[in-house]
Amino acid sequence: MMILIVSAVTFALLSFAGGDALTQLRDNPQISTETIERLRGVYGLDQPLPVRYFRWLSGAVTGDLGESTYFRVPVSGLVWARSTSTFLLGTAAFAIALTFAVPLSLIGVRYNSTTIAAFIDLLILVTASTPRIVLALVALAISVRLTASAIDWSSAFLFWLAALALSAPLISAFLAQFSGELQRTMQEDFIKLARAKGLSESAVIIRHAVRPALNPVLTIAGLSLGGVLGGSVIVESVLGRQGLGILMVSAVRGRDLPLVMGIVLFTSTAVWFGNALAELLQALNDKRIRDLSF
Amino acid sequence: MKEYLSRHRFTRGRTDRLAVFGWLVIGLFVLSAVFAGFLAPYDHSAQSRTEPSASATAIHFSGLRPIIHPRLVEDPLRRTYTEDTSVAIPIEFIVRGYSYKLLGVTETDLHLFGVRNSSGIAARINLLGTDPLGRDRFSRLLYAMRFSLIVAFSGVLVACLVGILLGGVSGYAGRRVDMFLMGATDAMIALPTLILILGVRAAFPLELPMSRAALLLLLIFALTGWAEMARLTRGLVLSVRNREFVVAAVALGVSQTRVLFRHILPNILPSLRTQALLLLPTFLLAEVALSYLGVGLQEPEPSLGNMLTAASDLDQLRSQPFSVLSPALAVLLFTLGIRLIGKSDRP
Numbered sequence: 001m002m003i004l005i006v007s008a009v010t011f012a013l014l015s016f017a018g019g020d021a022l023t024q025l026r027d028n029p030q031i032s033t034e035t036i037e038r039l040r041g042v043y044g045l046d047q048p049l050p051v052r053y054f055r056w057l058s059g060a061v062t063g064d065l066g067e068s069t070y071f072r073v074p075v076s077g078l079v080w081a082r083s084t085s086t087f088l089l090g091t092a093a094f095a096i097a098l099t100f101a102v103p104l105s106l107i108g109v110r111y112n113s114t115t116i117a118a119f120i121d122l123l124i125l126v127t128a129s130t131p132r133i134v135l136a137l138v139a140l141a142i143s144v145r146l147t148a149s150a151i152d153w154s155s156a157f158l159f160w161l162a163a164l165a166l167s168a169p170l171i172s173a174f175l176a177q178f179s180g181e182l183q184r185t186m187q188e189d190f191i192k193l194a195r196a197k198g199l200s201e202s203a204v205i206i207r208h209a210v211r212p213a214l215n216p217v218l219t220i221a222g223l224s225l226g227g228v229l230g231g232s233v234i235v236e237s238v239l240g241r242q243g244l245g246i247l248m249v250s251a252v253r254g255r256d257l258p259l260v261m262g263i264v265l266f267t268s269t270a271v272w273f274g275n276a277l278a279e280l281l282q283a284l285n286d287k288r289i290r291d292l293s294f
Numbered sequence: 295m296k297e298y299l300s301r302h303r304f305t306r307g308r309t310d311r312l313a314v315f316g317w318l319v320i321g322l323f324v325l326s327a328v329f330a331g332f333l334a335p336y337d338h339s340a341q342s343r344t345e346p347s348a349s350a351t352a353i354h355f356s357g358l359r360p361i362i363h364p365r366l367v368e369d370p371l372r373r374t375y376t377e378d379t380s381v382a383i384p385i386e387f388i389v390r391g392y393s394y395k396l397l398g399v400t401e402t403d404l405h406l407f408g409v410r411n412s413s414g415i416a417a418r419i420n421l422l423g424t425d426p427l428g429r430d431r432f433s434r435l436l437y438a439m440r441f442s443l444i445v446a447f448s449g450v451l452v453a454c455l456v457g458i459l460l461g462g463v464s465g466y467a468g469r470r471v472d473m474f475l476m477g478a479t480d481a482m483i484a485l486p487t488l489i490l491i492l493g494v495r496a497a498f499p500l501e502l503p504m505s506r507a508a509l510l511l512l513l514i515f516a517l518t519g520w521a522e523m524a525r526l527t528r529g530l531v532l533s534v535r536n537r538e539f540v541v542a543a544v545a546l547g548v549s550q551t552r553v554l555f556r557h558i559l560p561n562i563l564p565s566l567r568t569q570a571l572l573l574l575p576t577f578l579l580a581e582v583a584l585s586y587l588g589v590g591l592q593e594p595e596p597s598l599g600n601m602l603t604a605a606s607d608l609d610q611l612r613s614q615p616f617s618v619l620s621p622a623l624a625v626l627l628f629t630l631g632i633r634l635i636g637k638s639d640r641p
Binding site: 125128129130131133134137138140141144145222223225226227229230231233234237238248249251252253255257260261263264267268271272275 | 483484485486488489496500575579582583586587589602605608611615618619622623625626629630633634637
């Protein structure tokens, strides 16, 4: 439903603003207005807006997103091909964020020391306030310093550097959420019971506190998907990595409306899918949610 | 209990000190944006074609007086320069230069510092070097901060107006309106905002004059940035609407709009202010991202985003990373300052 509304609004906006791929031809003296009108008929651009939207929508349902006016290939294939690279980068960013956040939060709650708490606070502050574009530019400067030649995307080093730049806000979100939630869980009665049973503190945390504290983290992970996709536009553009982000930028600059629509639709669907996945994982983790929805 | 109290006081004091630091940073930002003309030694669009892509001017001291040496072109193709150490030009404070409008009203040509060109030697002081067109990067940075801050501030203003209105209506009106509006809000928050912004941007011509580009950015921000504000406002309105004084006002027959604006809004304003503050970096970054990608504010007007496009010239990035990335540093300081303020401002 949400995807439907978004696609309709974007479609309407793109059409109202006028200027399709053929507008640029109008300035060309060799092409007459009749030719343009004929071409409009060929591409169906002379139809009223709702007709065009439903034509586009019915195509989109069957996986046909039209043809890119710039690349002259079907949009769906193009988007699909580029999305794997972005998907890899995003997954790496999530992995990095988790490897920072989970052990640190566990250590923080296990050894109740002010130093570790202060360190976690500092890390949250720093990662939350360092924008992705700054990190990406620093990563670019570093890689340019280290390698004499142009940027080499086959190197794993640059890939992880890019993933790190992409993951900064994730680290702060996960860390803040997970460590805060762990602290709160440790005040619960069932934790007191587990301690009274004679379990060691580590066992109490691992077996009893982690699971309930995990669900808010999953919610945050689902919500931050959109940010990761948006951030990948920046990181990819700065570091010159082929992916959905660069494709989107070139589509916008080339006024390639089918491609813009395709990417908006694809990313919105991906975000929706990711959120559904997060909810599913929450249900697997928490029996109460499972009983409610299934 | 005692231990808890003392620890609490300790952290409280620390966050307050951090907040002071944050205010200091933001204050400096605003001041340098307001007095960009006074602080910048050169006009942001003045080109010096003979010295493109120069590195920062080195400041020497002869005794206690700061001096610089004029630049000599060593290799015009590789753009390397040497210093002519036989000539020493003093850096002077409060000097006359190009004229600008102070605070947008009075015309003046006074600048904080600069070098005077005497006896036919044209020397320029470039604290951050020059860009490929020979423009002073330090002056451009100051003006860029002004342009970007104006866009970010007005973006927050517009987004807050839309968000508070929608959130207030959502929290105060009936269930159906509430469900619809909050559904839209949740969708808006989850969506990939930057991609959406780019999508909306695609609907408009690529090349736009400065004022219209800024206006367009504001429109896009208002369209995409209201969601978090709306959600917060709704929650706050819901928490206040059943308090005694609101019920009393309703019982007295005060109209709904008046209740909302005169009784509820003043009570939730402090929390909204914090949220608005935290939105500032978001909009600044959106401007930076769009301008960096070439679809925001465009040359010749400097903005923090379009200045950063210089980083795509890898040779320059390699030889003078600090100068090229100085706008990024400014962005970083700004977001950090806002965060520090927001941390202690949170009720």
